[in-house]
Amino acid sequence: MSIVVVGSVAYDTVETDHGGAKDALGGAASYFAVAARFFAPVSVVAVVGRDFRPEHERIFTDRNIDIRGLERRDGETFRWHGRYHEDMNRRDTIKLALNVFEGFQPKLLPDQERCDFLFLANISPELQYWVVSQVRSPKVVAADTMDFWINNARPALTKLLGKLDILTINDEEARLLSGEQNLVKAGRAILKMGPKTVLVKRGEYGVLQFSREGMFAVPAWPLEEVIDPTGAGDTFAGGLMGFLARHGRLTETVLRTGVVYGTVLASYVVEKFSLDRLLQLTWEEVDQRYRGFIELTDSHHSRWISPS
Amino acid sequence: MSIVVVGSVAYDTVETDHGGAKDALGGAASYFAVAARFFAPVSVVAVVGRDFRPEHERIFTDRNIDIRGLERRDGETFRWHGRYHEDMNRRDTIKLALNVFEGFQPKLLPDQERCDFLFLANISPELQYWVVSQVRSPKVVAADTMDFWINNARPALTKLLGKLDILTINDEEARLLSGEQNLVKAGRAILKMGPKTVLVKRGEYGVLQFSREGMFAVPAWPLEEVIDPTGAGDTFAGGLMGFLARHGRLTETVLRTGVVYGTVLASYVVEKFSLDRLLQLTWEEVDQRYRGFIELTDSHHSRWISPS
Numbered sequence: 001m002s003i004v005v006v007g008s009v010a011y012d013t014v015e016t017d018h019g020g021a022k023d024a025l026g027g028a029a030s031y032f033a034v035a036a037r038f039f040a041p042v043s044v045v046a047v048v049g050r051d052f053r054p055e056h057e058r059i060f061t062d063r064n065i066d067i068r069g070l071e072r073r074d075g076e077t078f079r080w081h082g083r084y085h086e087d088m089n090r091r092d093t094i095k096l097a098l099n100v101f102e103g104f105q106p107k108l109l110p111d112q113e114r115c116d117f118l119f120l121a122n123i124s125p126e127l128q129y130w131v132v133s134q135v136r137s138p139k140v141v142a143a144d145t146m147d148f149w150i151n152n153a154r155p156a157l158t159k160l161l162g163k164l165d166i167l168t169i170n171d172e173e174a175r176l177l178s179g180e181q182n183l184v185k186a187g188r189a190i191l192k193m194g195p196k197t198v199l200v201k202r203g204e205y206g207v208l209q210f211s212r213e214g215m216f217a218v219p220a221w222p223l224e225e226v227i228d229p230t231g232a233g234d235t236f237a238g239g240l241m242g243f244l245a246r247h248g249r250l251t252e253t254v255l256r257t258g259v260v261y262g263t264v265l266a267s268y269v270v271e272k273f274s275l276d277r278l279l280q281l282t283w284e285e286v287d288q289r290y291r292g293f294i295e296l297t298d299s300h301h302s303r304w305i306s307p308s
Numbered sequence: 309m310s311i312v313v314v315g316s317v318a319y320d321t322v323e324t325d326h327g328g329a330k331d332a333l334g335g336a337a338s339y340f341a342v343a344a345r346f347f348a349p350v351s352v353v354a355v356v357g358r359d360f361r362p363e364h365e366r367i368f369t370d371r372n373i374d375i376r377g378l379e380r381r382d383g384e385t386f387r388w389h390g391r392y393h394e395d396m397n398r399r400d401t402i403k404l405a406l407n408v409f410e411g412f413q414p415k416l417l418p419d420q421e422r423c424d425f426l427f428l429a430n431i432s433p434e435l436q437y438w439v440v441s442q443v444r445s446p447k448v449v450a451a452d453t454m455d456f457w458i459n460n461a462r463p464a465l466t467k468l469l470g471k472l473d474i475l476t477i478n479d480e481e482a483r484l485l486s487g488e489q490n491l492v493k494a495g496r497a498i499l500k501m502g503p504k505t506v507l508v509k510r511g512e513y514g515v516l517q518f519s520r521e522g523m524f525a526v527p528a529w530p531l532e533e534v535i536d537p538t539g540a541g542d543t544f545a546g547g548l549m550g551f552l553a554r555h556g557r558l559t560e561t562v563l564r565t566g567v568v569y570g571t572v573l574a575s576y577v578v579e580k581f582s583l584d585r586l587l588q589l590t591w592e593e594v595d596q597r598y599r600g601f602i603e604l605t606d607s608h609h610s611r612w613i614s615p616s
Contacts, residue, residue, distance in 0.1 A: 184532045185532050205513045208527075208530065214603065215530055216604060216605075217527035219514070219527060222516065222523055224490055224492045224493050257607060294607060295522065296522070296525050297524075297605055297607060298564075299567075299568045299605060300564070300565065
């Protein structure tokens, strides 16, 4: 089954203590789409400027990612410039230029309105809600959000939450949204706001999943080096939604396996700048780290069992 | 098979934002022994003063914990007074009085010298080494340490590491001991210093296990409230070593299951001050949370499988 992702396609400039990238392909929809494409067909709905380069368009078209919904408008592509601290959990935004993204009014094509899986990357909850309204009978609607919308668009966000099967949110944002410092209380409180599943992203500490069936805790894949954490959350969401779309149903088992695949994809993307590692990644590597992950977390140290 | 634990028995005064405890039973050996006793016979080797109260002695004797090695000396029992921050990962020591613990010279009884499982709680590495030298042919020797010894007794600690099957150490101490900021690098570096298994304790984020067989990652049990984190690490070690002693062999499967039982015991002890929760704890509760833990971390959401 196919997936529609609505969000940003951007050019990122990233600085870290050990190097950087300049005007590299970024944006939530880019990371999501390339990750999800390992599992299922993906349509990208986003906007770029006249400066968007053919080689970046080919990243999508080479993978048969549908970009009929990648609108081109007069002006420049969304640009973000950030610098990571030595502790990579912290970063400062040096410059943010929304450019053509400012007037983004995502309109789905007729076939996209009939999609089964929809991911609303981090855009305003008003726009996210407007997109949900265009989709006829989705199987799974998932969304991401951020502190800015929690602080400045809470009524719209609250309205959106009632429409969601899955909300992905990081730990600090979960505390902000719920008003609860304790993460277990926070996750359960957000569950009551509407989403059927809440996925709290904890960076290097992994993901806590809250659903009516209970909790699921997964560590992150232990990495010896993180080069660039940008896009890890969207790559996680891409791997997860991709796996769900491939299986077509949302059972607890499928959901948990999807969370593990999402974690695996995210663990790869941070190994290089921009989407570089994702673009080299083979299915064999995904499969290998997935098996490694089962081994890493298997408290009975039993042999690997096929998830299918 | 039986366990010998060598370490402190103390009186703790603890302050938190939501209450406290005054002159409550504490000390690494106390937490360890009561936790380990859920699984196997335990002997405590420690020293207390003349002020050590009969009701605290009965905590051990009521559980058939062997305290022939609990020496009584003239003077006062080791006392620690600490205050936890709102963020319970941080605490300040307000007062520390070693008292009779200062002259602690642990000498094992003849039958203790033949023990199979030895846990060296956080005392000076010189003393830890001296205790190891008394044991004839142990199956498993495990030890804990802290930043003070890493900074001030590194040669003795290095000598000890070569004698260890298991080292338990928290994340910051693992960084300090190895000189590596990245925890995966730190764990692997410490493994090369001698211990067959390194267990890096990450508080609310669980445990990372490093061994020749690879890595094992377990989250902590997600709690809605933590009342008093004191003794969590020693309770973890007690549950782990207790499980290992019950099974009598140190395979990767037994080790991983032991780490989960240790995590379960530790998740209970922080629910109340001092050893209070541990003293009320039933085997049924341990078993229930163990099953809950398997469910929490099972990426295939399969039914619970007996660890035996």
